[in-house]
Amino acid sequence: MIPYGRQSINFSDVFGVAKQVAFRSLTQGTRIPEFEQNFANYVGSKYAVAVSSATAGLHLAVLAIELIPNSQIITSPISFVASSNAILYSKHRPLFIDIDKSSLNLDMKLVEQELNSNSLVKAIIPVHFAGLPCEMEQLAKLCNSKGIKIIEDAAHALGARYASGKKVGSCEFSDMTVFSFHPVKSITTGEGGMITTNSAELYKKLLRLRSHGINKLDDEFQLPLQASTKGVPNPWYYEMQELGFNYRMTEIQATLGISQLKRLSRFVQKRQSRVVWYQEALNPSLKFKPAQNTSTNTSAHHIFPIRIDFSKIMISRADLMKILKDRSVGSQVHYMPIPLHPYYQKLGYNVDKLPEAMSYYNEALTIPLYPNLKRFKQKRIVKILKEVIQ
Ligand SMILES: *Cc1c(COP(=O)(O)O)cnc(C)c1O
Numbered sequence: 447m448i449p450y451g452r453q454s455i456n457f458s459d460v461f462g463v464a465k466q467v468a469f470r471s472l473t474q475g476t477r478i479p480e481f482e483q484n485f486a487n488y489v490g491s492k493y494a495v496a497v498s499s500a501t502a503g504l505h506l507a508v509l510a511i512e513l514i515p516n517s518q519i520i521t522s523p524i525s526f527v528a529s530s531n532a533i534l535y536s537k538h539r540p541l542f543i544d545i546d547k548s549s550l551n552l553d554m555k556l557v558e559q560e561l562n563s564n565s566l567v568k569a570i571i572p573v574h575f576a577g578l579p580c581e582m583e584q585l586a587k588l589c590n591s592k593g594i595k596i597i598e599d600a601a602h603a604l605g606a607r608y609a610s611g612k613k614v615g616s617c618e619f620s621d622m623t624v625f626s627f628h629p630v631k632s633i634t635t636g637e638g639g640m641i642t643t644n645s646a647e648l649y650k651k652l653l654r655l656r657s658h659g660i661n662k663l664d665d666e667f668q669l670p671l672q673a674s675t676k677g678v679p680n681p682w683y684y685e686m687q688e689l690g691f692n693y694r695m696t697e698i699q700a701t702l703g704i705s706q707l708k709r710l711s712r713f714v715q716k717r718q719s720r721v722v723w724y725q726e727a728l729n730p731s732l733k734f735k736p737a738q739n740t741s742t743n744t745s746a747h748h749i750f751p752i753r754i755d756f757s758k759i760m761i762s763r764a765d766l767m768k769i770l771k772d773r774s775v776g777s778q779v780h781y782m783p784i785p786l787h788p789y790y791q792k793l794g795y796n797v798d799k800l801p802e803a804m805s806y807y808n809e810a811l812t813i814p815l816y817p818n819l820k821r822f823k824q825k826r827i828v829k830i831l832k833e834v835i836q
Contacts, residue, residue: 448823449776451630451749452816454713459705466701477700482640484707489604489615491623491642493649496700497656500601500626500639502693504532504571507622507641510651511595513538517568520560521599522552523783523803525573529599530784533571541567542785544800548739550751551580553802558588569595574603574614576738576780577632577746582608582619596620601639602748604632605714609744615642622648627699630816632713632746633706635699659690716817717747720824724750724815727828733759733835737810749780750815752831756808759835763811769834775827778812 466477478496486494497503508519519533523542530540543560546553552572561567570589572580582598589596598620600606606614615623625631627638643649653662661684667673673683695703721740728735737751756763763779770777783803785795797804813827 447774447776448814448819448827449816450778450812450814453629453634454709454817455634456709459702462701462705463698466698471697473694473696475697477697477704478695481695481700481703481707484704485615485640486642488707488710489613489623489642491615491617492644493642493646495641495643495649495652495656496695496703497639497641497693498695499637499693500599500624500628501528501532502656502691503624503626503639503641504528504597504599505535506652506655506691506693507597507624508532508536508538508569508571509655510648511569511597511621513568513595518564518566520552520557520567520570521784522571522573522575523785523797523800524550524575524781524806525599525784526601526781527784527787528601529571529573530790538568540784540795542783542795542800542803544802545575545806547802547806549578549580550575550738550806551578554581554584554588557585561588561592561594567594569597571597571599573599573601574606574746576740576751577602577606577748578738578740579603579606579608579614579744583610586619598623600624601626601628601631603746605710606746607744614746617642617644621645622652627703627706631748633703633710635695635703635706638695638699638703654688655690656693657690658692659686659688661685661687713817714746717815718743718745720815720817720819721745721747721750723821723824724813724828727824728752732832734811734831737806747815749812751780751810751812753806753809754811754835761834766811766834770827770830773830775830776814779807779810780812781807783807 482494515537517538518541520541521529524545533540543556600614600623603614604625612618622643625640627635734752734754737753767777
């Protein structure tokens with residue numbers, strides 16, 4: 447079976463993890479700070495905070511900006527549900543803005559219109575869909591003058607670059623950026639995530655919230671009389687200062703992350719060359735085409751979605767996926783618009799103002815893409831698609 451995405455694990459990943467489990471710390475040791483430091487160096491941010499998943503990271507990031515309850519936060523309908531669930535966890539309200547049909551990212555003109563007419567919007571979570579960075583410079587200009595916070599959902603975009611050339615995660619245009627290390631993403635730690643920021647204040651807050659809200663680093667004690675005896679700090683003493691969580695990553699995961707991060711640039715290059723091959727193979731006369739207009743030197747190429755106008759061909763998407771599966775080719779749909787999920791429907795959401803998201807959803811199919819996908823397999827995938835669709 448050729449899956450739509452998969453991890454690349456080598457011997458040094460395995461050996462490193464085995465050594466860590468056998469002889470070293472399992473949690474709260476030195477591997478996590480090392481992974482964080484290496485990660486911050488790679489993306490070019492001041493700080494990085496490792497967490498148990500990107501979902502946990504998004505939750506903490508939304509908490510860390512401390513909005514008044516019921517604030518509206520803009521996000522994309524074409525994303526994994528975690529992007530907007532993080533808004534609901536914190537008792538705020540997701541506001542879905544339609545996508546641009548060429549980039550499949552938030553339509554910046556519509557975002558601008560919304561920001562100019564709706565003062566309840568306090569933050570935005572742009573999603574770099576399939577690894578293609580949003581127009582962040584433009585977004586930062588729109589948001590900065592209004593004090594609107596920006597949290598990037600970069601779960602797809604580790605290894606991508608902005609038009610400016612800086613890496614996604616450098617937080618050049620945002621308050622925080624969140625990454626995922628789920629096995630289908632750029633690098634993996636099994637489960638895991640990372641938040642990057644350049645703000646010392648946000649950094650300290652994230653460290654606290656990640657571990658029960660207990661004071662960290664040089665945070666001052668709120669009860670100095672209990673904290674020390676005759677001026678000497680009490681060795682047992684710590685303080686819980688706000689309601690946090692246990693969203694920590696393990697040392698085992700961080701070990702795998704350190705090892706994987708060393709190969710990230712290669713992974714991205716390999717994804718890129720496979721996308722270039724697909725783009726050349728899918729000539730414009732075909733009834734299926736790349737769904738996203740990517741500039742190959744900026745995207746991290748997390749997935750490769752194609753678009754098929756099923757109303758013009760004799761076969762349904764469900765049947766096409768079944769034929770692909772019978773011939774050992776995995777495929778998926780990324781994504782059903784979030785407001786179509788029953789939970790969101792019950793909250794009163796609908797897709798009335800999201801025609802581009804709906805049109806994309808109706809035509810979308812993700813075909814396999816991962817660093818070690820062999821060329822002969824790519825050829826087979828395209829051949830089957832041609833046979834079935836044309
Ligand atoms: C995978 C993903 C997440 C969640 O990542 P986890 O690490 O699995 O929690 C969030 N947003 C997007 C866009 C994703 O693709």
